[in-house]
Amino acid sequence: MTTFYEDIGGEETIATIVRVFYEGVADDPVLRPMYPEADLGPAEERFRLFLMQYWGGPTTYSEQRGHPRLRMRHAPFAVTPSAAGRWLTHFRAGLDAAALPPEQDAEFWNYVARAAHFMVNTAEPG
Template identity: 55%
Template sequence: MTEIRRDTLEQQTFFDAVGGEETFRRLVHRFYQGVSEDPLLRPMYPEEDLGPAEERLALFLMQYWGGPRTYGELRGHPRLRMRHAPFRVDRAAHDAWLRHMRTAVDELGLEERYERQLWDYMLHAANFMINAEDEQ
C-alpha cells in the first residue's frame, strides 16, 4: 500500500469551499445595498457612489479567506483600525453594520459550519472597529 504524504494533499480554502469570488461579491453587494439606505452608516462613505467601497471590501474579504491577493497588491496591509479611524464607530454604528451584514450572510445560504465561521469573523471585525463611546 502506498502512503500519501500529508504535505502533498491540497487543502481547500474557505474562499473555494463557499464558492469563490462570486460568493464574496454577492455578500458585499447585498451588504452595501443595506448601507446605501442606512442614515447612520451612509454618511461614513464620502464617495457619492458606493462602488469603490464595495470593491475594496470584496477584495479584502476574498484575500482574507484565501482567495486572490489583489487587495494587498493594490492597497498594502489592511490596517483596518487606521483606515476607519476618521469615522465615529460607536455601538450604534456597530449594530447597524452587523444588521446589514447579517442580512447579506443569511442570503448566501451557506452550509451551517461556513456560515458560523464567516459570522464569527464579522462579529469580531465589528467589535474591533469600535472607536467611540455611544453618545448619551
C-alpha cells in the first residue's frame, strides 16, 4: 500500500506546491509581514518538510523540529479570517501548479482549508 505522499508524486510535487505558495506570499501585503526572516527560503523548507511528513513522506520535519504544534508556532502572529483567506489563495495557486487528479486535489485542499481556519486566532480589526 502506498502513501498519499507517494501517490501524488512525492517531494517533487510537494516542492512545486510550496514554491508557488511562497511566490505568492513574497508579495502579499497581509502575509509577508508574518514571516520575520528576510529570506523566505527557510520557511519554505520547513513547510515543505511538514507537508511531506504529514502526507506520509520522510519524518525529517519532526526529527529537526519536534512535534509540529501548529497553533503554538503561529500564536505570535495575528491570524485573521482574511489572512487565512489570503493563505488559501496562495495555496490554491500551488495546488493548481501541481495539477493533481481531482480526487487528490480535493483531499489536499480539504486538509489545508481546515488547517487555515483552525489557525485563525484573531478577529478582524474594527
